[in-house]
Amino acid sequence: MRAVRYQAAGGVVVDDAQVLVLLRPSRGEIRLPKGHVERGESAPQTALREVREESGYADLAIAADLGHRTVEFTYQGDHVIRDEQYYLVRLRSTQRVDRKAKEHQFTPAWMDWERAAEALTFAAEREWVRRAKVAAGLADAEGAGGGLPGQGP
Secondary structure (H helix, E strand, O other): OEEEEEEEEEEEEEEOOEEEEEEEOOOOEEEOOEEEOOOOOOHHHHHHHHHHHHHOEOOEEEEEEEEEEEEEEEEOOEEEEEEEEEEEEEEOOOOEOOOOHHHHHOEEEEEEHHHHHHHOOOHHHHHHHHHHHHHOOOOOOOOOOOOOOOOOO
């Protein structure tokens, strides 16, 4: 089995009491926006770019660094090691940009904090929502997790 390692960054995007998730019907998944860190790009730049590309929302601001974690999983016969950095991202306005055709695999949807934390497909992404809720001052750190194993593509 081939090992593949890469850096990724993403965001937990919030607007008042809502969290942005991406529905991915082709895989039956509910995800957070994230993607590969491109050459010459910082993790915060990647997080904002990926949110913009995958959701179409363009007026965004990073509010807090949610930390780093490494997730490992098997995908299409490869052992994947992904170093993830996530940010709490605030939606400043509903300004949108056109998305590329490949990004239409995702349907942006807004959910309240609890529903988003329950609905996300992978435990690692549910953990990012818990951390974001703490960073937003809506929960205390106790019970916010931190030790969940990484899962999923």
